Amino acid sequence: MRSARWLAVACAFGLTGLVCATRSSGVEPVDSRGAPAAAVADAGADPAPVRVKAPFTQPSFTLVDAGKDRPIRVLQAATPGRRVLVYLHGYCGDVNAVGAFVPAAAAHGTLLALLGDKPCKDKPGRFKWDSDTFHLDQRIQQAIRLVNRARHLDLDPKDVTLFGYSQGAVRAESLARYYAKRYPRVILGGPPRRPKPEHFKHVQAIAVFGGELEDTHDMIGGAEDLIAAGYPARFFLMPNVDHGDFGGDLAGNRSLTEILAFVSDPASAPAPEAPDAGPRIAQ
Numbered sequence: 001m002r003s004a005r006w007l008a009v010a011c012a013f014g015l016t017g018l019v020c021a022t023r024s025s026g027v028e029p030v031d032s033r034g035a036p037a038a039a040v041a042d043a044g045a046d047p048a049p050v051r052v053k054a055p056f057t058q059p060s061f062t063l064v065d066a067g068k069d070r071p072i073r074v075l076q077a078a079t080p081g082r083r084v085l086v087y088l089h090g091y092c093g094d095v096n097a098v099g100a101f102v103p104a105a106a107a108h109g110t111l112l113a114l115l116g117d118k119p120c121k122d123k124p125g126r127f128k129w130d131s132d133t134f135h136l137d138q139r140i141q142q143a144i145r146l147v148n149r150a151r152h153l154d155l156d157p158k159d160v161t162l163f164g165y166s167q168g169a170v171r172a173e174s175l176a177r178y179y180a181k182r183y184p185r186v187i188l189g190g191p192p193r194r195p196k197p198e199h200f201k202h203v204q205a206i207a208v209f210g211g212e213l214e215d216t217h218d219m220i221g222g223a224e225d226l227i228a229a230g231y232p233a234r235f236f237l238m239p240n241v242d243h244g245d246f247g248g249d250l251a252g253n254r255s256l257t258e259i260l261a262f263v264s265d266p267a268s269a270p271a272p273e274a275p276d277a278g279p280r281i282a283q
Contacts, residue, residue, distance in 0.1 A: 053241075053242075053244065053245040054100075054241065054245055054246070054247050054248030054251065054252075055248055056097070056099045056100035056246065056248050056249050056252065057099050057100075057102070057249055058096055058099050059073075059075060059096055059098050059099040059102050060075075061073040061074060061075060061113070062074045062075075062076065062151070064143075064146055064147050064150045064151070065146070065150070066142070066143065066146055069139060069142070070114075070115045070127075072112055072113075072114065072143045072146060072147060073095060073112070073113040073114075073115075074110065074111070074112055074113075074147055074151065075098070075102060075105060075106060075110065075111040075113075076106070076110050076151065076153075077106055077107075077108075077109050077110040078103075078106040078107055080153070081109060081110075082109075082154055082155055082156040082159055083108065083109030083110070083155075083156065083159050083161065084109050084110050084111075084112060084144060084155040084156065084157075084159065084160050084161070085105055085108055085109045085110070085111045085112070085160075085161045085163060085260075086111075086112050086113075086114070086140055086143075086160055086161070086162050086163065087111060087112070087113045087114075087163045087164075087165075087168070088114065088116075088129070088162070088163065088164040088165065088168030088169075088171050088172055089113070089115070089116065089127075089165060089166075089168050090165045090166030090167050090168055090190070090244065091128050091129075091166060091167035092116075092120035092122075092123045092126040092127065092128050093126065093165065093166060093167075093168070093244065094126070095113050095115060097165070097244075097246060098111065098113055099249075100246035100247065100248060100249055100251075100252030100253070100256075101246060101249075101252040101253050101255070101256035102253075103253050104252075104253045104254075104256035104257040104260060105256065105260075107257070107260075108161065108260045108264065109155075109161065110147070110153065110155055112140075112143050112144065112147060114139060114140065114143060115127045116128045116129045116130075116167075117129055117130040117132070117135070117136075118130055128167060129167055129168065129170075129171045131174075133171070133174040133175060133177075133178055133179075134178075136171060136174075136175065137175055137178070137179050137182070140160070140175075141157050141182070144157045144160075145157070157182060158181065158182050158184075159184070160182055160183050160184070160185075161183075161184075161185040161186075161187065161260070161263060161264075162175060162176065162183040162185065162186050162187065163186075163187040163189065164186075164187070164188060164189065164191075165189035165190055166189065166190045166191070166192060166243070166244070167192070168189075169188040169189055169190060169191035169192070170191065170192065170193065172186055172187075172188060173186070173188065173191070173195055173196070173199050173200075174199075176199055176200050176203050176206075177198075177199035177200075180200070180201065180202035180203050181202060183203065184202075184203060184204040184205070185203070185204060185205050185206075185263040185264070186200065186203050186205070186206050186207070186263070187206075187207045187208075187209070187259060187260075187263060188206065188207070188208045188209075188219075188222075189209050189210075190209070190210050190211070190214065190219070190243050190244070191208065191210075191218075191219060191222065193218060194218035194219075194221055194222040194225070195208060195219075195222035195223070195225070195226065196222070196225075197225050197226050197228075197229035197231060200226065200231055200233075203231070204232065204263075204266075205232045205233070205262065205263040205264075205266045206223075206226055206231060206232070206233040206234075206263070207233070207234055207235075207236060207259045207262055207263050208220075208222055208223040208226075208233065208234070208235045208236070209235065209236035209237065209238060209255070209259060210235075210237060210238070210243075211237075211238045211240075211241035211242050211243055211245060212237055212238060212239050212240055212241060213240065213241060213242040213243075214241075214242050214243040216235075216237065219235060220235050223235035232266035232267075234262055234266075234269075236255065236258065236259055236262075238251070238255050239251070258270075
């Protein structure tokens with residue numbers, strides 16, 4: 001059962017006893033290009049409700065020097081192996097957001113988190129991605145080589161699970177379009193535009209997810225397009241969260257455990273259960 005798998009991960013890492021920190025992922029709403037959406041004020045309208053993002057524990061990254069590039073953030077797998085999970089954050093987003101699903105990631109493989117290409121002027125320490133897909137692919141491949149050397153690992157540069165969130169999802173889709181043989185599994189979290197099936201021709205599995213409190217119309221539609229085109233794809237709905245929120249440690253790990261199980265083996269992934277038992281799935 002899905003709940004049994006998640007509980008095994010939670011118990012193995014002591015999740016049920018966590019006391020969460022108060023820092024959140026800090027990803028902003030984005031438009032179809034992956035840039036911040038413009039705020040449109042209406043003097044006669046009621047103010048929008050303030051939603052508080054679920055807190056999560058800060059990840060204990062190991063930093064690996066990347067020379068002229070920014071240091072690579074590494075969360076090593078629970079069991080040594082060759083599989084690698086590459087995380088691409090959102091537009092000026094908080095790379096520490098992965099703290100909401102560290103045990104789930106560690107059960108899947110070694111996680112490498114890269115920082116975007118351009119600094120955000122109004123958010124010191126935050127970055128955004130440019131549109132150079134070739135350069136990003138080179139950064140990822142170099143990161144795997146450097147981490148292998150520094151941590152004495154044997155991560156496979158052709159066995160990458162690519163996880164992009166928000167603007168990072170746009171970049172992940174572009175990488176899948178041009179370099180799919182290196183990225184057989186793709187996770188698109190909160191993509192700001194509808195994924196296109198023709199961009200995933202050689203990808204083995206695609207998971208798309210969004211929060212219950214954000215607009216998921218194009219996310220669901222994109223997943224349905226992928227399924228209709230014959231791809232192993234599924235949409236996951238994270239309950240009670242808005243854009244830029246993984247739901248905190250417990251909910252985040254539960255959701256990502258299910259998503260990672262699906263992209264690892266779509267054919268044997270558990271069937272959906274009731275909505276209150278985990279991420280809701282639109283088929």
